[in-house]
Amino acid sequence: MNMPLTSQTSQTSLTPLVEQVRSFNRTMTERVGALNDHFLGKNHPLGEARLLWEIGIDGASVRDLRRRLELDSAYVSRLLRSLEKQGLVEVKASAHDGRVRLVRLTKAGLRERAELDRRADTFARSLLEPLSESQRVKLGAAMAEVERLLIASMVQIAVADPTSQDARWCIEHYFAELNQRFPTGFDPTRGIQAHPHELTPPAGLLLVAHLREEPVGCGGLKFHENGIGELKRMWVAPRARGLGLGQRLLLALEQAARDAGMTMLHLETNGSLTVAIAMYRHNGYQEVEAFNDEPYAHHWFEKRL
Amino acid sequence: MNMPLTSQTSQTSLTPLVEQVRSFNRTMTERVGALNDHFLGKNHPLGEARLLWEIGIDGASVRDLRRRLELDSAYVSRLLRSLEKQGLVEVKASAHDGRVRLVRLTKAGLRERAELDRRADTFARSLLEPLSESQRVKLGAAMAEVERLLIASMVQIAVADPTSQDARWCIEHYFAELNQRFPTGFDPTRGIQAHPHELTPPAGLLLVAHLREEPVGCGGLKFHENGIGELKRMWVAPRARGLGLGQRLLLALEQAARDAGMTMLHLETNGSLTVAIAMYRHNGYQEVEAFNDEPYAHHWFEKRL
DNA sequence: CTATTTCTCTGATTTTAGTCAGATAATTTG
DNA sequence: CAAATTATCTGACTAAAATCAGAGAAATAG
Structure with a gap:
């Protein structure tokens, strides 16, 4: 686990x-x-x-x-x-x-x-x-870049128990952020659920990313009988943004889905999450007709694995 | 010293x-x-x-x-x-x-x-x-930049005795390089000389740059009665190029000239040393009529201090 | 040639860094 | 409430990282 x-x-x-x-x-x-x-x-x-x-x-x-x-x-x-x-x-x-x-x-x-x-x-x-003034500026910028990327490489992604403290912390913050960003607010009891048991093998799984022992992001997956995996709860903590962590989580989830025998991934998302949408498109997710009635969703995507 | x-x-x-x-x-x-x-x-x-x-x-x-x-x-x-x-x-x-x-x-x-x-x-x-492929490439580039600039900041410039081993090493390599780069070759006995005593205070001085105890460049200055300082022997070792060391040497020499009461700097240079010429222009040196008959020179510059 | 310096070594000793096995007290769990 | 866990501490110990004093041999300076 x-x-x-x-x-x-x-x-x-x-x-x-x-x-x-x-x-x-x-x-x-x-x-x-x-x-x-x-x-x-x-x-x-x-x-x-x-x-x-x-x-x-x-x-x-x-x-x-x-x-x-x-x-x-x-x-x-x-x-x-x-x-x-x-x-x-x-x-x-x-x-x-x-x-x-x-x-x-x-x-x-x-x-x-x-x-x-x-x-x-x-x-x-x-x-x-x-150093000269221009060298100093360059050094500062290059140091910031090295630091940022080394920190990115310190992030560890692992399968986690959705009921663990860190997992709950991530999901709570995820909900809080949705509530703030959606023009309509967000009530987790209204949308399609992803209960802990659904994100626990073999029904699904939850990945949690840690930086220096602290949780900084998560991504969940529900496995369905028909070989379709459903992406849920993709979130990166504000302090860990800009590290390419969303991308890493997505790739890890895709691999986990493949390992579980899934042949297709589904996800739906809200129009206000523009960065996430761009990332899905960039990773080969195709926008399709709504395949469920998630009330908060504006876009539905799929990707063949 | x-x-x-x-x-x-x-x-x-x-x-x-x-x-x-x-x-x-x-x-x-x-x-x-x-x-x-x-x-x-x-x-x-x-x-x-x-x-x-x-x-x-x-x-x-x-x-x-x-x-x-x-x-x-x-x-x-x-x-x-x-x-x-x-x-x-x-x-x-x-x-x-x-x-x-x-x-x-x-x-x-x-x-x-x-x-x-x-x-x-x-x-x-x-x-x-x-890290992702693109992150790796960025990290490599940023590391190279940090390293280059930190190495640049390790270089120390100090007044040196022109007869010291390190000073002689620099000047010999300087001559050897001129000999190789000038279309006519270079014979140090033919041009205007800069004898050790002329590059020793109070007649003048020689700066030598060191990186990790090893000499990596030099720059000399002859002081004349009329308040004119004459730049000589500006050279940076190939392995220390790209560190902004020429620029640093030049600034240090200008300061030393000011400290010695000079009000004007003169220098002459060969047309094949394009990088050096660009550096002089960039630092406010004006091209003027030949003020001496140095046989290897194509350009004569001056700068008011 | 003598005095001084340089290079390396040994012996004695110290400081720093770190581990392991409990003991104790407070807190949490069942 | 008993049992397990957690946080901290002490004692006993070890290994590593030095430092100091001085000695002996070789080279160099005067």
Whole structure:
């Protein structure tokens, strides 16, 4: 129920690009990695510095710190004890949940963190300084592009239980967005339903996309006896848009439909979802006569698999 | 004689770009740094793996390894002993200099290094795999751009002694290139000279650009009594072209001329150096009547400072 | 030729990073 | 309410990543 899906994209040769990525990595390690460490780990060991940074201005729970930095709880505990001894942090139990402990930076801790901030700034400036104005602009744009695409490649798509917390979160937000975007609003009880059991194998399935453990999109599929698969609940969270994730979800769903023996895909959609409609057309979906009476739909599409 | 020069570019606000650089660094550390380490440090501790990698197929001296990885000599020695015990490297004294020790990978070491190579490949692939073909191409291009600009920002320009090894290396290569490019060939004894003492303060100066300790370009200046500075020996090594280095050298020379009280710059150049000529024009140099009888020159330029 | 520097090594020691096995207390589940 | 789970902590331990002091051999400078 939770194995990640392998890539659905074509198996063209990656080799020349692999060389570029590796060369890039080497340069990054030399120019960013090493210096970064030396800059940040000046007064504190790197672990402490990272923790100090991660606690942030508003504080955080030990639990979150452990998760975000992916550190062993014993280790985090020890680091916190050390920071506490240096008078940089205060730890107290959460009022909400007595097991959880909240960490906040003391005044001295905030000062220390500001110092780290300054160092990171100085470092960034040292990269930009020798460049001309136009080079700087180009560098900024290229960095943004690399970042965007690397983040896109971090998104993982996997089959999920529609009743899981993450799946429900996606579907709720999907409904909320439809309600906002449809001129008529949207009431999920009125349209054609897709109940959890219908999106659970073997009746169908639901894919959920995650970015850094957090859900950022979903797409469902109902399998019908006649070999027709029905696409439902295609949604990408606003913060993950522009990463090509809709496209990836669609390809993954098509593959899943093929694997389930479907020969045709159906979907209906509302006229206000122009981006989605463009994507369906671009992927070879043909607009056809209405094949159901979904009250919110303006367009019906099909694609032979 | 060897202090790095500060930036000559305008002091516009770097702040928004600094934010982009820092965000980029964070993503890199998360996505490239951490994973890189885990990938490489699978069979060996990271230090050993890095060393194994750095020794390379052709071997290296302990001295160079220490410099390149910026490690303490005791530490390198220990790492080498460990690799030796594992049968991965052989260390023997240099025939050239009995103090220097040369390290070479054994067959087993080469196998091990190939394994690291494969891992790095796998990692690069894992970044590319989830992306669509067009995203991959964009990522490759953006990475190349970031890399090119970061390398550009690594170049350091400093005043150098014209008799130093690096300066002589640059000037020799400059002459060799002129000899190749001029239809008539080039004989340095025939044209107007620029002897070392003329390029040494206070009579003049020579800037040499370095990338990773290696010289990659130069630019000289002779100061005359009448407030006219004469540009000489502008050259960028082929491997450092496309980094905007010529432009940087030119700006640095202009600043140095101003600092020396010059009010005008003169230069003459050969018609075959079209890129250089374009750069001079672009930087406000006006073509004027011949002000000397340099036999290799076709164009004479001046710029009021 | 002598003094100094360079290169590498060993021994001793420290700091950092991280793991594993519980113990304890609070909370949630059945 | 009992049992299971969660969040955190301490103690005990290990491996890795250094650092420092100094020694010995070779090369270089004066």
